[in-house]
Amino acid sequence: MPRVAFTPNLQRHVACPPRDVEGATVREALDAVFAGNPKARGYVLEDDGALRKHMNVFVDGRPVRDRVTLGDAVSPGGEIYVMQALSGG
Amino acid sequence: MSGTRGERFHVGTRKGIFTVAKVGGAWQVVEAGHVGDNVPIVMHDPRDDTLYAALDHGHFGGKLHRRPAGGGDWEEIGVPTYPDLPEGVEEDTDASGRVIPWTLKLVWSLVPGLDDQPGRLWCGTLPGGLFRSDDRGDTWELVRGLWDHPDRKEWMGGGADWPGVHSIAVHPTDGDRLTVGVSCGGIWVTEDGGASWACRADGMRAEFMPPDRAGDPRIQDPHCLVQCVGAPDRFWVQHHNAIYRSVDDCASWQEVEGEPTHFGFAVSVHPEDPETAWFVPAIKDEHRVPQDAHLVVSRTRDGGETFDVLRNGLPQEHAYDLVLRHAMDLHGDGRCLAFGSTTGNVFVSEDQGDSWTCVSTHLPPVYCVRWEGRASAG
Numbered sequence: 001m002p003r004v005a006f007t008p009n010l011q012r013h014v015a016c017p018p019r020d021v022e023g024a025t026v027r028e029a030l031d032a033v034f035a036g037n038p039k040a041r042g043y044v045l046e047d048d049g050a051l052r053k054h055m056n057v058f059v060d061g062r063p064v065r066d067r068v069t070l071g072d073a074v075s076p077g078g079e080i081y082v083m084q085a086l087s088g089g
Numbered sequence: 090m091s092g093t094r095g096e097r098f099h100v101g102t103r104k105g106i107f108t109v110a111k112v113g114g115a116w117q118v119v120e121a122g123h124v125g126d127n128v129p130i131v132m133h134d135p136r137d138d139t140l141y142a143a144l145d146h147g148h149f150g151g152k153l154h155r156r157p158a159g160g161g162d163w164e165e166i167g168v169p170t171y172p173d174l175p176e177g178v179e180e181d182t183d184a185s186g187r188v189i190p191w192t193l194k195l196v197w198s199l200v201p202g203l204d205d206q207p208g209r210l211w212c213g214t215l216p217g218g219l220f221r222s223d224d225r226g227d228t229w230e231l232v233r234g235l236w237d238h239p240d241r242k243e244w245m246g247g248g249a250d251w252p253g254v255h256s257i258a259v260h261p262t263d264g265d266r267l268t269v270g271v272s273c274g275g276i277w278v279t280e281d282g283g284a285s286w287a288c289r290a291d292g293m294r295a296e297f298m299p300p301d302r303a304g305d306p307r308i309q310d311p312h313c314l315v316q317c318v319g320a321p322d323r324f325w326v327q328h329h330n331a332i333y334r335s336v337d338d339c340a341s342w343q344e345v346e347g348e349p350t351h352f353g354f355a356v357s358v359h360p361e362d363p364e365t366a367w368f369v370p371a372i373k374d375e376h377r378v379p380q381d382a383h384l385v386v387s388r389t390r391d392g393g394e395t396f397d398v399l400r401n402g403l404p405q406e407h408a409y410d411l412v413l414r415h416a417m418d419l420h421g422d423g424r425c426l427a428f429g430s431t432t433g434n435v436f437v438s439e440d441q442g443d444s445w446t447c448v449s450t451h452l453p454p455v456y457c458v459r460w461e462g463r464a465s466a467g
Contacts, residue, residue: 008296009374056185056245058298058299058302061299061302063184063186064185065185065186066186067187079299081299083297083298084297085245085297086245086246086272086273086310086329087245087246087247087248087249087250087251
């Protein structure tokens, strides 16, 4: 199962422990996490489900390219990191 | 030309340029210019006593202005302009697929060349550009060696939506050797005037990246980089996650434990003594205010082994000043130090920070402080 981990900076606002979840894409994996932690969703995603402008998601160390539908593929042993972009100040 | 001691400095703010000088024994604002305009950077060129200022007009874009020696009128000069995209390329994107516009978004840094390079200026911009002028800013040319480097695609925005070149250090005896700091793109070095570049940020770490990318030199966020004029193989960096020093011409970087915190933006180094440097620490990185609301400057005299926390004359209760990366400057005399804050406070010291005089508590938010005079009294 892919593992999803969140930036420590987010923990100040909402607890987001790392989770191992089912999912073949970033969207599926994040949906699985947010199903059990709905408050966290609004800190990471816009209302329409796109990644917030000043958030970054990495899959196995590489930034995702699809920031809107989050369709980047994730392997079964993949690592997803949800980080705070430094852009935006 | 100013004397060997700091006499006058310029403060670039959200709402104009304010000149500070010592008059009748008291430091005071003696002149205001471009009032109402956003001034991200000011630069005094000691070679011909010319003053330069970048203005960010928002709706109307970034511009550059120049004022001759003696305080004549400001004139608008050329501004860095990005070239057209290569034939057949519809858009330039970074590693995340974000579009990188080939157009000037901000003039972020400005430094003069050496005495044997009359008219040469270097300018750092957003997005991620370094430009060169050989005619005192009338015309500018993008340094393609850095812009075309494939690793530029790995850079990210730091404090802005696009990466930017904020620090440019020209080697004091070889004007073709430049060291530049990029947020977030690491430290880049050229030894051939900009034709070829190497990233030299080994040893730095980025907590804002996944663990396996934290040591990637190409995504580091050096907030500010300075080079010791008298010992040009020695550098200091205030980084997003730590203070770093290099004693080997950026081949490696060693982390230094700052006091009272390791976060901040500004750094100054003594022009002759590479062991002596100053910082303005703040609580990291989501807070960005002084620790315990006490505004302090920290100074090391031993290469970062120990720090003096300097507070004499600085506000010690309910102070929430943040000092941005260009907002502290040390005069070439090695003694006069000045800084300004986002709260609009400006302070000056004539004794290396041991004591401070408040110049103003009500200027607009300060982006930049620059002394007149040479980088070194020598």
